[in-house]
Amino acid sequence: MLERRHPIPVEEAVELVMQHRKAGSKETISITDSYDRSIAEPIIATEPIPSFDKSPYDGFALRSNDIKSASRDNPIRLEVIEHIGAGQVPQKEIGENQATRIMTGAQIPNGADCIAMFEICQTIETDGKDFIEIKRSLSKGENIIQEGSEVQKGSILVKPGTVINPGVKALLATFGHAELAVAKKPVVGILATGSELLEVHEPLEPGKIRNSNASMVAAQILRAGGEYRYFGKLSDTFDPSYQAMIAALDEVDYLITTGGVSVGDFDLMPDLYQKLEAKVLFNKIQMRPGSVTTVAVMGEKLLFGLSGNPSACYVGFELFVRPIMQYALYHSQPYLRSIRAELAVDFPKANPFTRFVRSMLDYEDGKMKVNLAGIDKSNVVSSLANTDSLMILPGGTRGFRKGTMVDVLLLNDKAGQEHFEVPHKRSNKG
Numbered sequence: 001m002l003e004r005r006h007p008i009p010v011e012e013a014v015e016l017v018m019q020h021r022k023a024g025s026k027e028t029i030s031i032t033d034s035y036d037r038s039i040a041e042p043i044i045a046t047e048p049i050p051s052f053d054k055s056p057y058d059g060f061a062l063r064s065n066d067i068k069s070a071s072r073d074n075p076i077r078l079e080v081i082e083h084i085g086a087g088q089v090p091q092k093e094i095g096e097n098q099a100t101r102i103m104t105g106a107q108i109p110n111g112a113d114c115i116a117m118f119e120i121c122q123t124i125e126t127d128g129k130d131f132i133e134i135k136r137s138l139s140k141g142e143n144i145i146q147e148g149s150e151v152q153k154g155s156i157l158v159k160p161g162t163v164i165n166p167g168v169k170a171l172l173a174t175f176g177h178a179e180l181a182v183a184k185k186p187v188v189g190i191l192a193t194g195s196e197l198l199e200v201h202e203p204l205e206p207g208k209i210r211n212s213n214a215s216m217v218a219a220q221i222l223r224a225g226g227e228y229r230y231f232g233k234l235s236d237t238f239d240p241s242y243q244a245m246i247a248a249l250d251e252v253d254y255l256i257t258t259g260g261v262s263v264g265d266f267d268l269m270p271d272l273y274q275k276l277e278a279k280v281l282f283n284k285i286q287m288r289p290g291s292v293t294t295v296a297v298m299g300e301k302l303l304f305g306l307s308g309n310p311s312a313c314y315v316g317f318e319l320f321v322r323p324i325m326q327y328a329l330y331h332s333q334p335y336l337r338s339i340r341a342e343l344a345v346d347f348p349k350a351n352p353f354t355r356f357v358r359s360m361l362d363y364e365d366g367k368m369k370v371n372l373a374g375i376d377k378s379n380v381v382s383s384l385a386n387t388d389s390l391m392i393l394p395g396g397t398r399g400f401r402k403g404t405m406v407d408v409l410l411l412n413d414k415a416g417q418e419h420f421e422v423p424h425k426r427s428n429k430g
Contacts, residue, residue: 005284007291010319010354014335016281017295017320020302022253024183024328031172034164037182038225038329043158046175048148053108056145060121060132061112062099064140072135080123080130082109099132108144115143161331163225163414183329186226188321189252190214191244193234193260193268194308212381213258213313217306220314223412224322225329234260234268241268242275249301253328256321259308269294269305278303286353286395289378290316309378315356315390318411336409338392341370343406348399349376357391358383359408370408388412 008016026040055061062078070076078099082092086105094100094111102108102115121132151157157171164172164182172180197211198204214230221228231248234241234257249255260269273280278296283305285291289312294305302324306316318336326334341361349355358373370391374383390409393400400406 005292007284007286007353008282010285010287013282013285013293013295014319014323017302017324018327018334020281020297021324021327022300024186024330026181027184028179028181031169031178031180034172034180034182035166035169036225037164037185038331039158039160039162039164039168040181040183040330042156042160043172043175043177043180045151045153045155045157048153049151049174050145050147050149053147054145055102055104055106055108055115055143057115057117057143058103059101059115059117059143060099060134061094061102061109061115062134062138063094063096063112064114064138064142066097067116067134068137070134070137075122075133075135077124077131077133080132084109101130113140113144114138117143159332161326161329161333165414183225186253186325186328187229187251188221188226188325189229189231189248189255190217190221191231191234191248191255191257193241193257197233197259199233212310213306213308216310216314216381216384217256217258217317220317220322221325224325226325238268238271238275242272245272245276249298249303252301254302254304254321254324256304256306256317258306258313260305273303273305276303287315287319288351288353288355290319290356291353293320295320307378310381311358311384312378314358314384314387318390318409319356336390336411337413338407338409339368340405341368341391341408343391343400343402343404344369344371346400346402347372347393350399351393351395351397353395355393355395356409357393358387359389359391360386361389361408361410370406 066078067076078097080101081098082090083101084090084106085103088106090100090107090109092109094109100109100112116134116138120136121134124131124133158168162168192211192214196208198208200210200215218228218230229252231244234244257269273296276298278298280294280296283294285293289309290307292307293316296303304321306313323334357376359370360373362369373386374380389411392407392409
């Protein structure tokens with residue numbers, strides 16, 4: 001039976017999905033295995049950085065008051081009483097007219113309040129004792145890295161949801177986090193539909209195509225921080241397809257099906273949702289490509305029915321599946337980040353619905369410019385190879401001219417934004 005569909009705005013569809021978001025769970029792992037994982041708990045500074053006053057240079061620690069009258073005509077002589085290197089603790093306190101030779105990173109001895117670099121000091125040995133002469137004054141605190149000047153004890157170093165990069169790993173190691181709590185990776189299942197599909201290793205046959213969507217979506221899941229389970233293709237018959245979906249749902253947090261969401265004679269997904277007693281949140285969206293993207297809820301599981309067309313499938317994942325995964329990974333900003341860029345070419349195609357165009361960003365002549373990644377048709381797969389962003393072109397327009405400023409969603413960016421919003425209709429006059 002054909003199903004009547006009512007297209008809804010993209011923002012509404014995103015909000016309906018996010019109403020069913022779930023907080024993620026945690027696991028403890030070694031810092032060695034933590035790269036590119038999402039932190040699940042705030043990392044708090046247990047001590048200040050640096051944990052002591054230290055020298056930024058090789059030089060001499062001394063008292064600024066002893067050299068306040070120093071000049072070219074009035075050099076001040078100070079006795080050197082100790083030599084300390086990085087990692088050593090000073091044993092002597094600086095007294096009147098005394099100095100300590102100090103290396104970069106070493107702790108400032110008690111009594112000293114400034115550092116004179118080697119370059120401004122002359123070393124002298126007299127009667128078996130070491131002295132320096134200095135011909136300029138220094139202010140209190142000059143050339144001293146103060147305790148806690150980088151990080152104060154108790155401050156939040158890393159917030160939950162932060163993806164661990166090399167710099168974050170350095171910070172974790174600095175504070176002794178050999179193990180840490182990270183978000184468990186959401187597990188996303190993939191089922192393909194379509195009697196025309198062949199697996200990647202199978203030779204082509206007349207009327208058949210290889211299943212590119214499964215490999216593509218699997219990579220998108222990994223990029224979004226999750227794990228995937230590929231369950232193969234659904235049967236062309238109803239009961240085996242139903243049993244396959246039931247079995248897959250037991251193993252995953254979310255289930256993606258590709259294809260079969262239209263209302264043609266061979267599309268099983270609408271009937272399968274009904275048999276599963278899944279509540280369909282929407283089955284038509286005011287967008288191109290991917291207008292037939294469907295999302296349903298079965299208990300606490302979300303079922304994403306993505307288009308069988310590669311580009312439509314790709315866009316549907318980024319708009320609807322990725323944010324729900326990011327929330328489970330403790331990201332406070334789960335949506336793709338949006339920037340403004342200048343359209344590098346004419347785009348004469350009319351837009352009855354909001355269009356998400358596969359695009360490429362480039363920085364040229366001091367401006368961020370966006371170009372088409374290839375042919376803009378939902379069934380085209382070749383343009384996806386060059387896609388690093390999605391250009392948002394509002395609906396109800398009759399094309400855009402080169403030079404128009406447009407909104408662009410960044411696909412490879414680790415940051416996000418708090419609210420997804422398709423921009424209001426803007427003039428296409430550039």
